[in-house]
Amino acid sequence: MTGGASSRRFGASRSLLSLAAATLMTIALAPASLAQSETTRIQRVISPGGIEAWLVHDTTLPLVAMEIAFIGGAAQDPAEKPGVASLTSSLLDEGAGDLDSRAFQDRMAEKAIELRFDASRDSLGGSLRTLSENVDDAFALMALAVNAPRFDDEAVERIRQGQLAQLRRRLNDPSSLASLGWSAAAFPGHPYGRPVAGTLDSVPTISRDDLKAFVGRTMARDNLKIAVVGDITPEKLGPALDAMFGALPAKAQLTPVPDVEPRGLGTDVVKTLDVPQTSIVFGGIGLKRDDPDFIPAFVLNHIFGGSAFSSRLFSEVREKRGLAYSVYSHLAPLDHTALILGGTATKNERAGESATLIRSEYQRLLTVGPSEEELEDAKSYLIGSFALRFDSSAKVASQLLQIQIDKLGIDYIDIRNQLVAAVTLDDVKRAAARLNEHPALLFSLVGKPEGLTQ
Known part of the structure; x- marks a missing residue:
């Protein structure tokens, strides 16, 4: 808690x-x-x-x-x-x-x-x-x-x-x-x-x-x-x-919270800590949950960093260069902003290299888009793994609550896989173009990072 x-x-x-x-x-x-x-x-x-x-x-x-x-x-x-x-x-x-x-x-x-x-x-x-x-x-x-x-x-x-x-x-x-x-x-x-x-x-x-x-x-x-x-x-x-x-007040007295976009995009924020590795959190502007292009962007993120074993970040950061044990990204649509967030941890001396690589891979994906094979693999995984969100009563309740919060409709569970299956290469490229309107990422690094260029 x-x-x-x-x-x-x-x-x-x-x-x-x-x-x-x-x-x-x-x-x-x-x-x-x-x-x-x-x-x-x-x-x-x-x-x-x-x-x-x-x-x-x-x-x-x-x-x-x-x-x-x-x-x-x-x-x-x-x-x-x-x-x-x-x-x-x-x-x-x-x-x-x-x-x-x-x-x-x-x-x-x-x-x-x-x-x-x-x-x-x-x-x-x-x-x-x-x-x-x-x-x-x-x-x-x-x-x-x-x-x-x-x-x-x-x-x-x-x-x-x-x-x-x-x-x-x-x-x-x-x-x-x-x-x-x-x-x-x-x-x-x-x-x-x-x-x-x-x-x-x-x-x-x-x-x-x-x-x-x-x-x-x-x-x-x-x-x-x-x-x-x-x-x-x-x-x-x-x-x-x-x-x-029933005895609760009828209406909440909430303080209005303004919509906001993240600042500092394209920069690095560094906090020095005497540890052997640098922890990295990065993020930029995403799409809100009710955006018509959210599902294509969701699939696109899976290709970028949403898969633990097949994403581009996993391939480039871990498999090819051994920069980190894990690296991830996810869409984070909050009530008053929309983000794409991610993170990793790497040796201090390779922190700059890791940040540069993540930025370049994100820009490359947004500019060129994924391949048809990447798209089909992502859709297959996202459809096949969806049932794992419902393998206990507690998970079902949690999912139902989130669907209500996101205002997706009581039939969302039945149509979700259809929405993912319907995503085309043109759809993900359109979502990529939307994200490419604000492609810069803000990095927060804690450790003793070396080689930063921002």
Whole structure:
């Protein structure tokens, strides 16, 4: 989870959870096969109070998995106090209603319930896993967590210290520093430029009032998305949605976040750290998720750096030159920007060579485009691997939630592979031309990089 977490919450429940471990392991590995199903398996459930959830009713195993998200996330942190969303999310299951932290955690352990929350830039999310026989208890705990978090002093200080410890560890983690450095350089003065987990200066200043205010502003019914998978009927889920979320405010009071494009493109940002390797994060302007050319760009990125074994970056950076063990890229469409991001790590003396090669390969792909063979290989992999996103109830719930967040439609699972299969060479070249309107990449390097030319 994002931010500091209590070691007690995992340790104290271990003996009780072990009683259900074999059952939960079997359930977690059970295939859902949703990618091959009819869309009628996904039901839109509307509660009596008007709260919507997407449900896959599956009685194969006695498990219920729920994923929720409140749109807003760390982008809603006060500018002077980054880390509020992260600290809030870490505290929602640390006592709520008439249950203090220990009592709340013990209640989860007694029933083998997993409930956790985390924060990302654009949302605050929650995950619930329970055996179906304990679903009423699990839903009751979810209701307490989102409606009546306590934020007791002891819990706040314990989780705060955990979050600070995590931030201190990151000071010596080149990969984390490279990622933070990229965001800060790309989005100065914007919420996306602030660290989600906060800083060593900001986290100590976050008060209980800040946490309560964040919950009051951002956790409401109109910005809530819900996905449920497992052994629960629509008839039971509908009223349960009202019991869990019906008392939330009708509308969130979100601070407007401006759309933004990354700055510093074509430059290098370097942080010196005495380590033998340089960690590299690079990125530039991508396409938003609702852009008609997103799927062609998605296929194009797979050819560039999205495949662990067949991408151009893998071939050029690792296979041919041995510059790095791994190198990757991915499209990152956020709510208020669209990015292509990637990363690698290499010897300090070869950092400049690696950065130059990544830039040149990106430019070459955008200018010339892929071959027909590369396109067909990418499509075949992306279509064939799609089912792996649905091989457990938890994964299915997560995918359904993301589809709602991205506003892709309830039939997206059934049409996604068709969309990929329909991509032509002209489509990917058109997407490449779109990306080539802003081809420069910003690099963030942490270590003692040599040979940089920017």
